[in-house]
Amino acid sequence: MMSMNTTDHDGGAQLDVRSIYGRIGSEAFWKIARAFYARIDRDAQLRGMFPADLEEPIRNQAEFLMQYFGGPETYSARKGHPRLRMRHHPFSIGVAERNAWVAAMDGALADAEIPDPDRTVMKKYFATTATFLMNRDEPI
Numbered sequence: 485m486m487s488m489n490t491t492d493h494d495g496g497a498q499l500d501v502r503s504i505y506g507r508i509g510s511e512a513f514w515k516i517a518r519a520f521y522a523r524i525d526r527d528a529q530l531r532g533m534f535p536a537d538l539e540e541p542i543r544n545q546a547e548f549l550m551q552y553f554g555g556p557e558t559y560s561a562r563k564g565h566p567r568l569r570m571r572h573h574p575f576s577i578g579v580a581e582r583n584a585w586v587a588a589m590d591g592a593l594a595d596a597e598i599p600d601p602d603r604t605v606m607k608k609y610f611a612t613t614a615t616f617l618m619n620r621d622e623p624i
């Protein structure tokens with residue numbers, strides 16, 4: 485039976501994703517979110533999908549990730565259930581967008597100097613979830 489603390493989007497990670505917050509702490513998630521959006525800001529392919537002011541996206545991402553990786557449930561207290569598929573519906577996400585997003589996040593994990601094994605587990609989660617969020621039909 486599946487543990488309460490794993491999801492089907494964690495890439496089959498053996499390590500409990502909800503123990504990560506306890507090891508790396510709140511500031512690490514703010515660093516990841518700031519580094520991620522600094523990369524988005526320089527990304528010619530993705531920049532146009534995001535609002536001009538990136539402060540709100542930074543906060544959304546930091547609070548969501550803290551919650552997912554075992555920290556306080558601030559994101560849901562403020563915004564309700566994450567429902568990521570639904571919240572990404574307005575954006576056209578194909579293979580190119582998914583890959584650019586994942587590259588920006590992998591870079592952000594490096595910028596924020598997230599240590600292993602947590603970095604590897606987080607990368608697996610992002611790769612799997614970004615695939616799950618693709619919503620544009622494309623030829624295979």
Ligand code: HEM
Pocket residue numbers: 530533534535540541542544545548563568571572575577581582585586609610611613614617
């Ligand atoms: C692991 C994959 C991903 C995760 C965990 C994730 C997470 C999130 C979260 C939590 C939000 C804020 C939603 C809200 O509270 O309103 C968001 C917004 C957004 N996401 Fe993603 N996302 C992922 C992949 C992608 C991909 C692949 C794209 C397209 C390239 C994308 C584009 C956007 C855009 C344009 C927004 C709006 C900015 C905002 O309101 O924060 N996301 N995402």
